[in-house]
Amino acid sequence: MPADIPVASTGTPSGVPARRGIPGSVATIALLLPSYAWLLLAVFLPLCTMFVFSFMNATPMGKTPIVFTLKHYQAFYTQPYLVKIAWDSLLMGFWATLSCAILGFFAALALARATTGRVRETLLILILLPFWTNGLVRVFSWTMVLREGGFLDMLLHSVLPDAGSIGFLYTRPAIVLGLVHGYLPYMILTCYIALVTIDDSILEAAESLGARWWTILGKILVPLALPGLTTGAVLTFVPVIGAFMEPRILGGRVGVTMGTVIEDQFTQAFNWPLGAALSFTMLAVVLAIFATFSGVLRRNSGAAA
Amino acid sequence: MTNVKINSVAKNYGQVSVLSDITTQFPEGSFTSLLGPSGSGKTTLLRIVAGFVTPDSGTVSIGSRNVTNVPVWARNIGMVFQSYALFPHMTVRENVAFGLARRGIKGAEARSQIDRALEMVRLPGFGDRKPKQLSGGQQQRVALARALVIQPSVLLLDEPLSALDRRLRQEMQVELKRIQRETGLTTVFVTHDQEEALALSDQVAILDRGQIVQMGVPTDIYEKPKTRFAAEFLGDTNFLTGTVSARIVTLSDGTAIRLADAEVAPSDGQSVTLAVRPEKIRIVEGVADAEPGLNRLQARVTAVIYAGAALTYVLTASDGTPFKIFAQNTTGTIIPEGAQVTLTWEPKHTILLQDQA
Structure with missing residues (x-):
């Protein structure tokens, strides 16, 4: 083993003339400003507009005089079926996120631990490959696979010609499958980043102390990858419960989720205030879930300390 | 407390021969340094004793037990790494407790053993800190305590002092020697620092291109080198x-x-x-x-x-x-x-x- 002695990086290597002019803090601000300005413009302003909309009695484009009201925020109370839909959406988000976490963690583990150099680069590119094609096309292609007599059935019948159909298009599992397909890369990448930084010697140390693979997995790898898993879970859960494309295409009649209900308010019912109010209610629910979870996570790591 | 016997061990990586037909013995309670330049095979030899590397041929015995095909986790070895390799998400106590827990030692018995180990490396009272809050030398002491607490058959040190600065390294050499004497553990120490090897060891093995070119007590190695390589490499x-x-x-x-x-x-x-x-x-x-x-x-x-x-x-x-x-x-x-x-x-x-x- 070469003796890699960690050396604290120094600002300017000796011999190189020190940078003149711009102090560090100014440079930092200058570099961050464009992206923050863009985020403010592209995210915060529309969000504020929607927030204002959610208190209006009607979409401010018709002839109806605009009155501010709280009635849309009572939708969950006045239309109880929305609670069921919200719950189903959260459950769907839970299953999709859990599936992504399990599949993604092990895929990332294999990438980070079992592969090297070129193989690893190629596999990483293959993970990102789905992003190169249109999302709608990818979801539609699943209907070809999952429908009765589809690719899945063909595959089954080539082995067992007399078997019935196992196509499960237009079911909840089909929606979850589509969502996992769409969001798995995020989970793989966030877990990979966390796992790839773990020094091999840490795992070797654990093994030398008598740990079997399951102990190393449970006591070393998963805890050390927790930040990656958490980030991946957030990146998956949030868009998944608001998703409307996958539920519509793969869910058919059962594909009524908060995402589709909200989308309907904007595109079909033309009731933007209700759509906005439902969005913000879901946002509040999601934030509440995250707050609870981060509390639990912090307490766990606190207990481990 | 047992000797380590290496019998005709060879290892190739593809066409490259890393170790060729090594036969040697590390006597019970001895402190042996494996000294050699990069690529001499010293680390590979240590990793073969540890079990991380399987030799292509030959056998490794720890005590009377042939461990050639025994997995690392079952070898009961204490290993200290150059990079410390502490579990960053665990406290010092949890790090030291890890090996004990694998042996089913928990509760009060574990606590007293952990205390003793931390005292031995002169870090009592540091148990609740995280590795990040310790200096390099302190981290290496924790790593040593973690390896010692399981009462290993053999202590394997893979350039444990290389990442420390000069003063700390000398301090740790003294500590390491004291601890090795107190525990009487058969110790194999890989280093490329010749002075360190001479100062610490009962015997020094000089490796060059996958072979032990000379092995003996430090004074013999220094005063009576057999080959030009040995004479040049040491001093x-x-x-x-x-x-x-x-x-x-x-x-x-x-x-x-x-x-x-x-x-x-x-x-x-x-x-x-x-x-x-x-x-x-x-x-x-x-x-x-x-x-x-x-x-x-x-x-x-x-x-x-x-x-x-x-x-x-x-x-x-x-x-x-x-x-x-x-x-x-x-x-x-x-x-x-x-x-x-x-x-x-x-x-x-x-x-x-x-x-x-």
């Missing part, structure tokens, strides 16, 4: 080549060098290489007669390196070979560059190397 050395005749080696310019009495002289007419350690040589300005019985060589000073307490003279001997000697600055006078000098040393410090000249 500074001057080399002379000449032809033997009746226990006298005649250099190309006719200078006669007497061999040590203990040395078995090669047959007359053979060409040989001699080694002389720089600190064994005395230097006198001018052409002087040597005391009877001493070896004498004329030389010219080409450079003087002044370091306060000590001086290094770089010279060219009368037969043209470059020479280097160390002198204590006892007189305060420095022989100038270009001066003619006489070098003398006792014949017993003339080392006859075994490789062909």
